[in-house]
Every structure is written in structure tokens, then in C-alpha cells.
Amino acid sequence: MKCKRCRRAEAAVELPSHHSAFCPDCFFVFFRRQVTEGIRKLRLLAPEDRVLVCVSGGKDSLVLWDVLIDEGYETEGLYIDLGIDGYSDRSKEKVLAYAASRGKTPIVVELAKEGIPIPEAARCVRMQECSICGTVKRYFFNRVAAEGKFTVVATGHNLDDETARLLGNLLHWQRDHLARQHPLLPEADGGLVRKVKPLWRVSEIETAAYGFLKGIDYVTEECPMSEDATSLVYKEALSRIEDRMPGTRIVFYQGFLDPSNPLRKGPEAAAAADGNMAREDAPAAGAMRAAEGDGEGGAGPPQVCVECGAPTYTETCSFCRLKERVRKARSLRVARVSR
Amino acid sequence: MKCKRCRRAEAAVELPSHHSAFCPDCFFVFFRRQVTEGIRKLRLLAPEDRVLVCVSGGKDSLVLWDVLIDEGYETEGLYIDLGIDGYSDRSKEKVLAYAASRGKTPIVVELAKEGIPIPEAARCVRMQECSICGTVKRYFFNRVAAEGKFTVVATGHNLDDETARLLGNLLHWQRDHLARQHPLLPEADGGLVRKVKPLWRVSEIETAAYGFLKGIDYVTEECPMSEDATSLVYKEALSRIEDRMPGTRIVFYQGFLDPSNPLRKGPEAAAAADGNMAREDAPAAGAMRAAEGDGEGGAGPPQVCVECGAPTYTETCSFCRLKERVRKARSLRVARVSR
Numbered sequence: 001m002k003c004k005r006c007r008r009a010e011a012a013v014e015l016p017s018h019h020s021a022f023c024p025d026c027f028f029v030f031f032r033r034q035v036t037e038g039i040r041k042l043r044l045l046a047p048e049d050r051v052l053v054c055v056s057g058g059k060d061s062l063v064l065w066d067v068l069i070d071e072g073y074e075t076e077g078l079y080i081d082l083g084i085d086g087y088s089d090r091s092k093e094k095v096l097a098y099a100a101s102r103g104k105t106p107i108v109v110e111l112a113k114e115g116i117p118i119p120e121a122a123r124c125v126r127m128q129e130c131s132i133c134g135t136v137k138r139y140f141f142n143r144v145a146a147e148g149k150f151t152v153v154a155t156g157h158n159l160d161d162e163t164a165r166l167l168g169n170l171l172h173w174q175r176d177h178l179a180r181q182h183p184l185l186p187e188a189d190g191g192l193v194r195k196v197k198p199l200w201r202v203s204e205i206e207t208a209a210y211g212f213l214k215g216i217d218y219v220t221e222e223c224p225m226s227e228d229a230t231s232l233v234y235k236e237a238l239s240r241i242e243d244r245m246p247g248t249r250i251v252f253y254q255g256f257l258d259p260s261n262p263l264r265k266g267p268e269a270a271a272a273a274d275g276n277m278a279r280e281d282a283p284a285a286g287a288m289r290a291a292e293g294d295g296e297g298g299a300g301p302p303q304v305c306v307e308c309g310a311p312t313y314t315e316t317c318s319f320c321r322l323k324e325r326v327r328k329a330r331s332l333r334v335a336r337v338s339r
Numbered sequence: 340m341k342c343k344r345c346r347r348a349e350a351a352v353e354l355p356s357h358h359s360a361f362c363p364d365c366f367f368v369f370f371r372r373q374v375t376e377g378i379r380k381l382r383l384l385a386p387e388d389r390v391l392v393c394v395s396g397g398k399d400s401l402v403l404w405d406v407l408i409d410e411g412y413e414t415e416g417l418y419i420d421l422g423i424d425g426y427s428d429r430s431k432e433k434v435l436a437y438a439a440s441r442g443k444t445p446i447v448v449e450l451a452k453e454g455i456p457i458p459e460a461a462r463c464v465r466m467q468e469c470s471i472c473g474t475v476k477r478y479f480f481n482r483v484a485a486e487g488k489f490t491v492v493a494t495g496h497n498l499d500d501e502t503a504r505l506l507g508n509l510l511h512w513q514r515d516h517l518a519r520q521h522p523l524l525p526e527a528d529g530g531l532v533r534k535v536k537p538l539w540r541v542s543e544i545e546t547a548a549y550g551f552l553k554g555i556d557y558v559t560e561e562c563p564m565s566e567d568a569t570s571l572v573y574k575e576a577l578s579r580i581e582d583r584m585p586g587t588r589i590v591f592y593q594g595f596l597d598p599s600n601p602l603r604k605g606p607e608a609a610a611a612a613d614g615n616m617a618r619e620d621a622p623a624a625g626a627m628r629a630a631e632g633d634g635e636g637g638a639g640p641p642q643v644c645v646e647c648g649a650p651t652y653t654e655t656c657s658f659c660r661l662k663e664r665v666r667k668a669r670s671l672r673v674a675r676v677s678r
Contacts, residue, residue: 171590173600226664233579233583240572251511261512
């Protein structure tokens with residue numbers, strides 16, 4: 001099959017959802033255009049932004065970094081070493097190698113040094129690994145960004161990730177999660193840095209193809225702790241629908257993001273609407289970020305954690321509380337062993 | 340495994356979504372309670388109702404008729420012979436046999452005699468069979484009910500049917516369809532009889548088990564025209580999720596039906612809310628039925644079809660227009676053959 005864009009080279013990537021097929025060079029153009037369109041449509045980034053790109057060593061985040069560098073954004077990479085045997089080392093290697101190839105040195109946070117490696121933390125506090133990991137990552141994304149004077153944090157979530165999350169939120173009608181799900185979480189009072197997902201328009205297959213054809217070396221294994229993640233069940237269900245009806249995912253997500261969608265209205269937007277000040281075309285910053293700095297959310301601007309100074313709605317932020325629980329569980333164990 | 344209700348008999352039906360397993364007798368109690376609860380919660384039926392039960396010969400509609408008879412409702416069955424070779428004959432046989440076993444004679448409408456058998460009609464007007472079938476069935480359900488002074492039409496749609504439809508509507512954000520999807524479509528001006536789906540709380544597997552254990556003989560084959568129906572794709576996707584997370588379907592559907600769900604508000608409810616007359620706990624009759632009597636919907640009460648007197652928003656109802664198109668296509672063909 002010939003490339004549908006240049007009509008000369010042999011097609012290397014077939015995309016039924018776009019009724020198209022591209023040779024490598026034309027696919028790069030197509031892919032970058034999808035990403036930049038996604039950035040432009042939702043005003044995720046401005047040319048003057050300093051972007052902190054959160055890189056895990058997987059395809060999505062490395063591809064995101066690659067595109068943002070190529071598009072001329074000022075970026076630095078942040079790698080969080082989760083402390084997962086083997087997997088974390090292999091991931092870090094890929095991040096360092098990619099960064100070196102672009103003349104960069106990523107910022108590295110080692111959770112073992114921070115006293116909260118994921119596997120041990122999960123054992124200590126008897127929580128799901130994915131849940132702890134989410135809290136810890138959110139915390140460091142924001143802290144490193146704030147300390148380093150970055151204007152925005154970018155993560156590599158793609159269309160498959162976002163639609164799987166959306167489906168899960170809809171199946172259980174998690175209205176507060178639905179009101180907050182968006183590729184743009186605006187900056188908010190209390191030190192919450194803007195967070196964006198520039199890959200929201202591109203699918204996992206497209207990202208993988210881009211990474212492969214660009215020769216980006218990434219970890220292909222899934223995180224060994226995420227095997228039972230329910231998001232994989234939703235992803236698979238949507239994949240089957242997409243296979244039969246190409247294009248369903250993007251229609252699903254774009255329809256959800258439509259400002260006229262009543263589910264898009266968070267508590268703050270609803271309150272503003274009462275006072276005739278609805279901001280229908282923009283997410284309501286405070287409401288959308290309520291649960292970000294910390295799990296509980298609440299009205300008004302967040303306060304400052306008494307331990308670490310991070311934005312929170314409780315006296316101590318959820319990260320510091322988690323860390324304290326891990327510390328206590330550890331000292332208990334040490335006490336037991338030494339008895 | 341023992342029955343979890345009587346704890347004596349051997350369990351015959353295991354229901355992970357209810358964390359339960361029942362012997363046949365206890366399952367009958369459970370199943371009937373699910374149906375009657377579904378009727379009570381949404382006030383689908385009143386004891387004095389005259390119910391027209393639409394029976395296709397499949398498990399769902401025959402089981403529905405069975406439960407409604409057992410629960411003491413005054414019912415008659417309506418069978419629409421679609422004119423599909425073989426399949427329609429086999430279906431009709433099952434309906435007649437079941438009806439006879441309960442001392443009933445169903446009302447039968449033969450589409451061949453009405454000049455609009457589905458396969459020929461689909462060929463003539465080049466429309467999808469399922470789409471034509473929907474229009475024709477809706478028409479006769481309402482006409483037979485109105486002529487026979489029935490107060491309500493009941494169909495056998497189960498939880499799997501309803502959630503598949505809901506998922507499809509959500510994936511494409513069909514807001515008008517979403518506002519109208521409900522197990523209760525209230526009676527509306529212009530002769531639209533109330534329509535209800537009393538099996539909305541029970542799954543396909545539960546209905547099949549009830550039919551099997553009750554010894555109801557039903558057609559097991561799917562309609563040969565529905566093979567490519569997209570609803571089957573959605574059903575399969577939800578089945579996979581349900582297998583991994585039992586109970587997801589009922590949570591999904593009940594959360595959708597929640598009166599506080601912003602998607603539940605149809606155009607009329609929204610208009611009423613503007614005038615401080617929101618009826619949040621009841622579907623808005625006119626708005627919900629707008630597209631029922633006829634495909635176009637519209638504001639205000641429907642008019643009367645100049646051909647047949649059915650409720651419609653256009654001069655001629657969609658059924659009469661369809662019939663006319665089939666008639667014309669036929670006479671063209673006859674003219675061609677005789678030339």
C-alpha cells in the first residue's frame with residue numbers, strides 16, 4: 001500500500017481511525033500535527049512555557065518529550081525512580097540514554113532515598129501500589145516543578161489512557177472525577193502548577209509507532225505492579241469496540257470534552273453559573289484542582305502542609321501522612337525484630 | 340454449592356453480581372423480586388393497568404409475560420410476524436405454544452399482510468433491517484395498544500440491552516437519545532401509550548436461567564438480520580467488564596437513571612427548570628416521547644397522521660411514508676419485469 005499523503009513511498013503505518021496510511025516521514029508529520037493540534041485546541045502550552053516533562057521510560061512519555069523538543073519548547077525531564085526491583089533500573093537506563101541523545105540530563109527523584117519506595121510502602125500501609133504511586137508522583141511532579149520554576153508539568157497520557165479512565169468514571173458515575181478529567185488542569189492558588197496531557201489526541205498504537213520509527217528505545221514491559229489494574233480492563237473493552245468501529249475513541253473523548261457537555265461542569269463552574277458567571281469554555285481551576293494537591297478537596301484555596309509546605313486541604317498533606325505511616329510501620333517492624 | 344437463600348437445596352444458578360447462588364425455587368423468588376422491585380421503584384405499572392406485552396418468541400419477552408401473569412397483571416400478548424423466512428415461523432410457534440400453556444391467544448400482526456415484511460422492505464428502500472424493524476414495531480405496539488384500550492405497552496428489554504444502548508449513546512454522546520433513554524416512557528398527548536421495560540434490573544443470563552428452569556420454550560437463535568448490529572459489540576464489551584468486575588452493569592445503569600444525573604434532563608425538563616418547574620424525579624413526558632410516534636421529534640404535542648391517524652410530527656407518519664416507499668419500489672419493479 002502506498003502512503004496516502006505523499007503517494008510515493010510505501011506505507012508503514014495504517015490508521016483505520018483516520019482512514020489513512022503513511023510512510024515513516026509522512027507519519028511523523030501527521031503525528032506531530034495531531035499533538036500540536038491537541039495543544040492548540042485546548043491551549044495547553046504557550047511558546048514561553050518552561051515545561052517539566054514527566055518521563056517513566058515508557059514509550060508515551062519519551063515520545064512526548066521528543067515531540068516537545070522538536071517543536072522548540074524549553075523542556076526538562078523528570079524521572080521518578082519508584083524503587084521497583086529490576087523494572088526501575090531498566091526504565092531509568094532508557095530515560096538516561098534518551099536524554100543523553102538529546103543533550104539533556106533528567107532530574108531524578110529516588111523514592112528509596114525519600115524514604116518511600118513503592119513496593120515497601122504498599123506493604124507497610126496495606127494500600128494498592130497504583131494508588132500510592134499516584135499520590136507520590138503527583139506530589140513530586142508539583143514539588144519539582146514549583147521548586148524549579150517550571151510553568152507547567154506535562155505527562156504522556158494518550159487517548160487510550162484517557163478514554164479508559166473516562167469509561168471507568170462513567171460506568172461508576174464518578175461525577176467529581178468526571179468534572180475534573182481534562183487534558184488541562186489549570187494552575188491554581190496555593191502553588192499548584194498547571195498540568196497538561198499533550199498526547200490526548202493520539203492513540204497508544206500511534207505513539208508506539210512513532211517511538212519505533214524514530215528509533216526511541218523505551219521499556220516495553222508493563223509495570224509489574226499494575227497487572228491487575230482495572231484500567232487495563234476498560235482499555236481492552238474499548239480496543240475491541242475501536243477494532244470494530246475505528247474512530248470511536250476520539251469521538252468519545254472529544255464529545256466528553258465538549259464545553260456543552262453537562263458532565264464537564266465541576267462544582268465551581270456550577271456555583272459560578274448560579275451567579276451568572278459561568279465559564280463554560282474553560283475548566284474551573286479551583287474545583288478541578290481541589291483533589292490534586294491532596295485527596296480530600298474542599299472549598300476555597302488550599303492551605304500549606306505543616307510538614308513540607310505543599311498545597312493541601314488538611315493540616316498535613318497526603319504525601320507526608322503516607323510517609324509518616326510508612327515510617328511508623330517500619331519502626332514497629334524493627335522493634336519486633338529486635339525483641 | 341448450597342443455595343444461599345434456603346441453605347438446603349443444591350444451587351443451580353450462580354450470580355457473581357449479587358454475590359449469590361440459588362436453587363431453582365429460590366431463584367424464582369429472587370428473579371420475581373428483582374422484576375417487581377424494578378416496577379415499584381420507577382412506578383412502571385399499577386395494579387389496574389391493562390398491559391400489552393410485546394412478545395417476539397425470544398426468552399426475554401416470554402419470561403416477562405410469564406412474570407407479569409404470575410404477578411396478577413391483566414395482560415395480552417402481541418406478536419408481530421416480521422415475515423423473515425423460517426425464523427418468523429419458528430418464533431410464532433413458540434409464542435403460540437407459550438400463550439396456549441397460559442390459556443391465552445396472542446394478538447398477531449402479520450407484516451406481509453400489512454404490505455411491509457421486513458426483508459422485502461429493507462431491499463426496497465435500501466435501509467438497515469434493524470432500523471426499519473424498529474419503526475414498524477413502535478408503530479404497531481402503539482396502534483394495537485391504543486385500539487385495544489391498553490393502558491401500557493411492555494417490552495422485554497433487559498439490563499444487558501439497556502446498558503449496551505447506554506454505552507453506545509455515551510460513546511457518541513447522543514444527548515437527545517440519552518435524555519430519552521429510560522425504562523418508563525410516560526403516556527403523552529396525541530395518543531402515545533405509556534411504554535415500560537420491567538426487566539431493566541435483570542441480566543440476560545438471569546432471564547435465560549429463569550426461562551430454562553421454568554421450562555419456557557423459546558427461540559434461541561438470534562434474528563438472522565441482526566448479525567452485524569453494533570449493539571452486539573457494545574454488549575460484548577460490557578460482558579468482558581462484567582466478568583472481571585461483577586455488578587458493574589447495574590451500577591452503570593442505576594447511576595445513569597439517578598434523577599440528579601445531568602444527562603437525564605431532556606429538553607422539556609430543561610425548559611421547565613428555567614421556569615422553576617423542574618420535575619427532577621420524573622422524566623419529561625413530551626420531550627421523552629417526541630421521537631417515539633415519529634422519528635423527527637419537535638416541540639408541542641404531536642399531530643395526527645393524515646393517512647392512518649397515528650401521532651406524528653409531520654403530515655404523514657414515518658410508518659406510512661415507509662410503506663409508501665415500499666409500495667412505489669414494488670410497482671417500479673413490477674413495471675420493469677412486465678416491460
